[in-house]
Amino acid sequence: MGRLSGKRAIITGAASGIGRASLLLFAREGARVLAVDRELAALDAAVTEASAAGGSALALAADAGDEASVAGAVGRCVAEWGGVDAVFANAGVSGGRIPLLEQTVEQWQEILRVNLIGPWLMIKHAAPAMIGRGGGSIVCTASVAALRANAGGSPYSASKAGVVSLVQTAANALLGTGVRVNAICPGLIETGMTRPIFDLARARGTEARIGQLNPLQRHGRPDEIAAAALFLASDESSYVNGQAFAVDGGLSSTHPFAGHRR
Numbered sequence: 609m610g611r612l613s614g615k616r617a618i619i620t621g622a623a624s625g626i627g628r629a630s631l632l633l634f635a636r637e638g639a640r641v642l643a644v645d646r647e648l649a650a651l652d653a654a655v656t657e658a659s660a661a662g663g664s665a666l667a668l669a670a671d672a673g674d675e676a677s678v679a680g681a682v683g684r685c686v687a688e689w690g691g692v693d694a695v696f697a698n699a700g701v702s703g704g705r706i707p708l709l710e711q712t713v714e715q716w717q718e719i720l721r722v723n724l725i726g727p728w729l730m731i732k733h734a735a736p737a738m739i740g741r742g743g744g745s746i747v748c749t750a751s752v753a754a755l756r757a758n759a760g761g762s763p764y765s766a767s768k769a770g771v772v773s774l775v776q777t778a779a780n781a782l783l784g785t786g787v788r789v790n791a792i793c794p795g796l797i798e799t800g801m802t803r804p805i806f807d808l809a810r811a812r813g814t815e816a817r818i819g820q821l822n823p824l825q826r827h828g829r830p831d832e833i834a835a836a837a838l839f840l841a842s843d844e845s846s847y848v849n850g851q852a853f854a855v856d857g858g859l860s861s862t863h864p865f866a867g868h869r870r
Contacts, residue, residue: 632663635658747789
C-alpha cells in the first residue's frame with residue numbers, strides 16, 4: 609500500500625522542477641493528484657508520465673496566485689474525488705537578480721502575489737474542505753532564502769520569509785481542526801527557476817563548485833524535496849504542525865566559513 613493511498617491531493621507548480629517530481633512521487637504512492645500549473649503543455653506531459661507509471665492524476669491550467677483559480681482548483685478536486693486531503697502549494701517565481709534599488713513596485717507585487725498570496729489562498733480555500741472531513745495537510749514551499757540573506761533577491765526572500773510566518777500563523781489559526789500547515793525550505797535545487805545559475809556554471813566549467821557552501825558540498829535534486837513533501841503530506845507526519853523544514857544540505861546550519869577540503 610502506498611504512503612498516500614486513498615488521499616486526494618493538489619499540487620501547484622506541477623509542470624516542472626519540484627512540483628513535477630512531487631506529482632510523480634505522490635501518484636506513485638497512491639494519491640489521486642490534481643496537478644496545477646500555468647504551463648499546460650508541460651503539465652499535460654507530466655500528468656501523462658504519472659498516469660503511465662500507474663498513478664492517477666488530472667491536469668488543470670490555472671494561476672496559483674489568483675483567487676478564482678485557486679478556489680476553482682479546490683472545487684475541482686472535491687467534485688472529482690469527493691474531498692481534499694493534502695495540498696502542496698509549491699508554485700513560485702524568482703523575480704530574477706535585479707539590484708535592490710532598481711526594483712519596481714510592480715515586480716514586488718507580482719512576486720508576493722504568486723509566492724505568498726498564492727499559498728495563503730490555498731490555505732483559505734482548501735482548509736474548509738479538509739475541516740469538514742476531520743483534517744488534512746497543507747505544505748507550502750518556502751526557501752532557505754527565507755532564513756538567511758544572499759540566497760535570493762530581496763522580493764523573493766521576503767516572500768518566502770512570509771511563507772514561513774504564514775504556516776506558523778495558519779497552523780495556530782486552525783487549532784483544533786485537524787488541519788496541519790508546514791513549509792519546506794529548499795536549498796539550491798536544479799529546476800527551471802535556477803537553470804540560469806547552472807547553465808552559467810557549466811559554461812564556465814565550474815559546475816563542480818555548485819553547492820560547495822553547504823556541508824554536503826553539492827546541490828540538491830527535485831526528488832529530494834518531493835520526498836520531504838511526501839512525508840509532510842502523509843499520516844507519518846501527523847504530529848508535525850507549524851514548522852519550516854530546511855532541506856538544504858546543511859547550508860542554513862552555519863555562518864559562512866572556509867572549510868577543509870578533501
